[in-house]
């Protein structure tokens with residue numbers, strides 16, 4: 065990538081740049097973060113990446129997303145990096161923290177699970193390690209390999 | 217191990233040492249050591265899904281050790297029919313008893329009940345998920361036969377895909393260095409995610425389609441029923457079920473010392489000519505349900521230590 069094209073994506077006076085999102089998940093990330101209606105969002109898709117092959121980048125203007133918000137991406141884009149920008153400078157750089165437990169964040173796809181019958185808050189625990197975590201519903205005990213699909 | 221006040225929801229909640237301790241306690245109870253231990257204790261049996269066999273086993277366990285039983289066996293007379301939430305039913309019942317035994321067709325119902333009850337909840341089956349007392353009685357039976365759980369050669373035969381008893385039992389046995397042989401038709405193999413969890417030290421497994429493919433004798437063969445509903449075509453069912461029927465002549469392949477287990481009820485997957493052989497231990501296994509459930513009832517109420 066040339067310096068010019070880099071600028072197109074990163075030039076941001078204030079806000080949050082989410083880099084290293086595996087393609088093609090940028091739109092999903094925007095949806096999960098719930099920032100669709102929060103002002104200008106720039107989405108870059110299919111940038112070459114030495115780490116991921118191809119990556120997406122999401123830029124949210126004038127909004128500094130807290131870890132509590134960005135960690136919601138943990139199961140969809142665990143490789144993502146967060147850059148907080150102030151006065152065109154990166155003032156904070158962080159990774160996604162993948163929690164060991166997910167309460168109320170995911171929906172259990174098992175129709176016979178008590179969480180879908182009795183309206184209980186869902187509760188999942190992480191089982192796999194690394195960038196491909198699997199999760200287990202603590203109620204029906206089923207394991208899901210694509211936890212990103214369960215995010216509500 | 218101190219299980220006083222603990223619920224028995226899933227075999228997954230138990231580390232190896234606690235599994236061994238519960239099994240040892242079940243055999244201690246069977247030897248008569250804890251007679252009358254449940255004196256004065258009240259058990260509430262909540263069977264949202266009928267299961268006469270399991271309910272009688274728990275009620276018999278309670279009563280013959282001095283305890284009393286309240287509850288319902290028919291979901292049609294329960295408050296659940298009137299639209300009360302499960303959590304509210306449990307919050308009410310928890311005030312009437314020292315321990316709750318619950319069976320429900322919804323998976324995770326027992327976990328939810330254990331979170332709202334102020335007394336221990338014992339899961340007597342939650343849908344296709346868990347039935348931990350069955351697993352403990354299976355383990356107690358194996359311990360009784362071999363004097364240990366460690367390092368045995370265990371075959372599991374039949375429907376390994378949908379059979380919750382074999383899933384839970386294999387998870388527990390995997391902690392004890394078991395050599396598994398999973399014998400099932402291709403459409404009813406052990407699920408991948410269950411196999412992935414059989415990671416205990418020295419534990420290994422092979423998957424085969426037929427007992428003819430066994431290359432070693434077994435210590436235990438755990439037989440399960442292949443249900444008609446799993447097959448769209450009746451003739452296909454007949455053909456498959458026939459190939460997984462065990463009889464006296466199967467002993468040549470399994471080993472003359474093999475113990476045959478089955479969670480019962482049996483239909484025709486074990487031929488009756490096996491019943492009178494020393495290999496058949498499935499009725500003794502069923503009877504071990506009483507001391508195993510007594511041990512668990514005593515441990516969670518604190519009357520057995």
Ligand SMILES: [Zn+2]
Nearest residue numbers: 172177201204
């Ligand atoms: Zn569930």
